[in-house]
Amino acid sequence: MEELLLKNVNKSINKRPILYDINLSLKKGKIYGFQGENGAGKTMLFRAISGLIHIDSGEINVFGKKIGKDISFPDSLGLTIENVGFWKNFTGAECLETLRRIKKAVPKSAVKNALQSVGLNPNDKRQYKEYSLGMKQKLAIAQAIMEEPEIVILDEPTNSLDEGGVDMVKEILLRQKERGALIIIACHDYSILKEMSDEIFQLKNGRIIQHITDTNT
Numbered sequence: 001m002e003e004l005l006l007k008n009v010n011k012s013i014n015k016r017p018i019l020y021d022i023n024l025s026l027k028k029g030k031i032y033g034f035q036g037e038n039g040a041g042k043t044m045l046f047r048a049i050s051g052l053i054h055i056d057s058g059e060i061n062v063f064g065k066k067i068g069k070d071i072s073f074p075d076s077l078g079l080t081i082e083n084v085g086f087w088k089n090f091t092g093a094e095c096l097e098t099l100r101r102i103k104k105a106v107p108k109s110a111v112k113n114a115l116q117s118v119g120l121n122p123n124d125k126r127q128y129k130e131y132s133l134g135m136k137q138k139l140a141i142a143q144a145i146m147e148e149p150e151i152v153i154l155d156e157p158t159n160s161l162d163e164g165g166v167d168m169v170k171e172i173l174l175r176q177k178e179r180g181a182l183i184i185i186a187c188h189d190y191s192i193l194k195e196m197s198d199e200i201f202q203l204k205n206g207r208i209i210q211h212i213t214d215t216n217t
Helices: 042-050 092-103 109-117 133-145 163-178 190-196
Strands: 003-013 016-027 031-035 057-062 077-080 151-155 182-186 199-204 207-212
Touching: 003 042, 016 042, 016 182, 016 207, 031 042, 031 190, 042 057, 042 077, 042 151, 042 182, 077 133, 092 109, 092 133, 109 133, 133 151, 133 163, 151 163, 163 182, 163 190, 182 190
Parallel strands: 031 182, 031 199, 077 151, 151 182
Antiparallel strands: 003 016, 003 057, 199 207
16 A cells, blocks of 8 residues: 555544544655644644654554554655754764664665765764754755655755755755655745645645645646
8 A cells, every 4th residue: 555544544632622523544655745823734744754752543554564553654655744843063074964864775875875865074073063054954854764664754844944955855855756755844934835736725724624636837
């Protein structure tokens, strides 16, 4: 099965609904955009798909495996949600190399390739604590794509990036799409989201209120 399926997913915190009756069918090789005001439920939805929170009811099936039953987390996932924490005294390359060693899913060259793909110098000796906000954002994206996962989830990937950085994100998403990844992104800027996405879902108060399948209009 090549689909990520959410069936009647609900989640409340302190009796306040955060996700309400979410139903989605997302396929590999496509880019899905999610938009909504702060508190609309985008980040909570991404956390649920990633296995980082337990839902109250419903099902989340990742390519035939049910989260919370068959797997705790998707087997192959690249993720940026809110602030990605890195080691302050490490260089960007050292941060990614440390992460690479955990699973050893990719060769050492993947660190250099990931950094170069986001416009960071693999030989930069500056520590993470010296990075600008834009550089931190690029490093977060680099760690999400380094292992070429089946699912890539990027929450506000264009934050703190200049126009060139936004273009870089667009190119990265297209490359991930071309290799067959399922890509999920959130972005406050609808014009950017529309340009990047094959389909867009708009959320409000934890509900999907609109599904746009033609982003060329």
